[in-house]
Amino acid sequence: MARTQRSDLTLRIALGTIGFLGIGYGVFRILGNQSVSQPLKLAPWLIGAIVLHDFVLTPIVLSIGLVLTRFVEPRARRYIQGGLVTGALVTAIAIPLIYRRGKNLPGKALLERNYAANLALIIAMIAAVTAAAYAVRVMRDRRDQRGIDTNVRPPTVQTSGTPYPNETT
Amino acid sequence: MPSLRLPETQPLFWPKFSSPLHSPAVIARVGRVLGIVLALCFVTGLLSHYQYHPWHWLPEPASPVWGYRLSQGLHVMTGIAAIPLLLVKLWAVYPKFFEWPPARSVLHGLERISIAILVSTALLELVTGFLNILNWYPWPWGFVFVHYALAYAVMGSIILHIAVKLPVIREGLATKISQNAPPPAAGEAEPESESETAQPAAEQELANATTGHGLSRRGLLIAGGAGVGVVAATTLGQVIPPLEPLALLAPRKVSDGPLGVPINRTAKQAGTTKSAADASWRLTVIGPNPYDLDLAALEALPAADRHFPIACVEGWSVGADWRGPLLVDVLRKAGVDVDGDIRVHVQSLEREGTYNNSIVEGHQLPQALLATHLNGKRLSMDHGFPLRLIAPDRAGVLNTKWIESVRVI
Numbered sequence A: 001m002a003r004t005q006r007s008d009l010t011l012r013i014a015l016g017t018i019g020f021l022g023i024g025y026g027v028f029r030i031l032g033n034q035s036v037s038q039p040l041k042l043a044p045w046l047i048g049a050i051v052l053h054d055f056v057l058t059p060i061v062l063s064i065g066l067v068l069t070r071f072v073e074p075r076a077r078r079y080i081q082g083g084l085v086t087g088a089l090v091t092a093i094a095i096p097l098i099y100r101r102g103k104n105l106p107g108k109a110l111l112e113r114n115y116a117a118n119l120a121l122i123i124a125m126i127a128a129v130t131a132a133a134y135a136v137r138v139m140r141d142r143r144d145q146r147g148i149d150t151n152v153r154p155p156t157v158q159t160s161g162t163p164y165p166n167e168t169t
Numbered sequence B: 001m002p003s004l005r006l007p008e009t010q011p012l013f014w015p016k017f018s019s020p021l022h023s024p025a026v027i028a029r030v031g032r033v034l035g036i037v038l039a040l041c042f043v044t045g046l047l048s049h050y051q052y053h054p055w056h057w058l059p060e061p062a063s064p065v066w067g068y069r070l071s072q073g074l075h076v077m078t079g080i081a082a083i084p085l086l087l088v089k090l091w092a093v094y095p096k097f098f099e100w101p102p103a104r105s106v107l108h109g110l111e112r113i114s115i116a117i118l119v120s121t122a123l124l125e126l127v128t129g130f131l132n133i134l135n136w137y138p139w140p141w142g143f144v145f146v147h148y149a150l151a152y153a154v155m156g157s158i159i160l161h162i163a164v165k166l167p168v169i170r171e172g173l174a175t176k177i178s179q180n181a182p183p184p185a186a187g188e189a190e191p192e193s194e195s196e197t198a199q200p201a202a203e204q205e206l207a208n209a210t211t212g213h214g215l216s217r218r219g220l221l222i223a224g225g226a227g228v229g230v231v232a233a234t235t236l237g238q239v240i241p242p243l244e245p246l247a248l249l250a251p252r253k254v255s256d257g258p259l260g261v262p263i264n265r266t267a268k269q270a271g272t273t274k275s276a277a278d279a280s281w282r283l284t285v286i287g288p289n290p291y292d293l294d295l296a297a298l299e300a301l302p303a304a305d306r307h308f309p310i311a312c313v314e315g316w317s318v319g320a321d322w323r324g325p326l327l328v329d330v331l332r333k334a335g336v337d338v339d340g341d342i343r344v345h346v347q348s349l350e351r352e353g354t355y356n357n358s359i360v361e362g363h364q365l366p367q368a369l370l371a372t373h374l375n376g377k378r379l380s381m382d383h384g385f386p387l388r389l390i391a392p393d394r395a396g397v398l399n400t401k402w403i404e405s406v407r408v409i
């Protein structure tokens, strides 16, 4: 135990030093060529990235989660959350494509697809897969319920659809 | 001491997070994938940088011919895939943002500053990289330079982050995704499990791993993984042409390019529409015995056929058939010893622009073509008529178009 801790410490110090030097080199390069890197204009973008992510994007995502937790029963919620996570990640990539579509010279073959329609298609497919998975879950739970009714032991390994023993924690 | 101390307890209206999805078991697993993806992105980024700035004593190799196609395809694909991964990672660690007190010690304060550098540079690097492949530059700084410099800051702060979090990473990875705590070390009795013989501890932990039956940790990883997978599957078609029908979200539709190859810089953008169409165009060859020749004379030379890809720094690529005389054949006629250690400077008719010239050297030189034809047709104006360079394992823009002269340096 002590030995792994010792070598861990060495590893961590080594990694930390490399990491620090990496950051230092990046900053050094940026400050060393200010006419190109425009640090005074770059800085607000760096801060803005955190502000937009932590104070706009994430609160929106969390509020959606909160609403779901309030109003949707747990079994359905699980699937809705899963589908929303997948769909939102794809949407994040698709939004700039939709926004910039058709703004380029034709020979570039750039951003010519109908991204809004394509995104809709992908979301429809995610929704279909999610709904199918949910339907399977409902059917299985029903079958298991019948098993309990006729006094058959439930499966020993808890599947996510069956109630948990110590729900209060 | 003046009392500038923060209260011991967090403010009344401080956000609280109850979801067990924000746990090291999830964070370390997402972090591991993100770390691998970004390491690949960084290394392939350096390879691309080398294409543009090679050391003279170690010129870019010529084989495999698809080398840059693979490395830059990987660079852009890993960069795209890292965006959804980063979003999941940041969501999972969000409660840490509201840690109280904000800094427990000077060291902890410094760590949080490094975390701020990590998050801001990673977000900006990935977002601007993505907008760049859409040819959209809504910022005032030079993209290539800042992208390169920031990459070190991102990679450096990831490595520092791993150093700081190593114990938590180990703990998180050792925790089964369906558990709350790592399994007890061998020999250590799990106190609770003694009283509950019928209910093994692991099963209890499993129960704790879902919030009131909401999305489980495994569920989050599956849904997040599906998001990354869909993004990758629907963009890969701009690198791997057979997958183009799936490429619903790929920026380029490679097959729509004229003669089957997209254009990055048009003749109009380059300002070569007139000069390249001029009937008096001649290629000047500068060596010991300089000479020049017109298009008919060039086409009278023995032509070679090569299948080389155009692989753009923006990540798309496509293989193509090129035809034209070998660069070395043209140079030999100017009395150049092409077997010597020479570098050849290729100059475009384009007057301005960073990529209006390029250097061919090393193993690429004997394979380089002065192409007059692309995929069986004469070069179009946008593809570099009357003459363009094409060489193997070479970044797209380094295959100079609208050639005016070649010169040994």
Ligand code: HEM
Pocket (backbone or CB within 6 Å): B023, B024, B027, B028, B029, B030, B031, B032, B034, B035, B036, B038, B086, B089, B090, B093, B096, B097, B112, B115, B118, B119, B122, B158, B161, B162, B165, B168, B169, B172
């Ligand atoms: C671009 C890359 C990454 C970003 C932006 C990022 C961001 C963050 C942030 C903001 C935190 C919260 C820090 C705090 O205030 O304590 C965090 C924690 C953490 N990260 Fe990362 N991270 C990245 C890569 C990684 C990698 C490669 C790993 C490796 C597995 C990793 C594993 C962890 C772990 C284990 C924690 C601690 C979670 C806890 O204490 O509960 N991260 N990360």
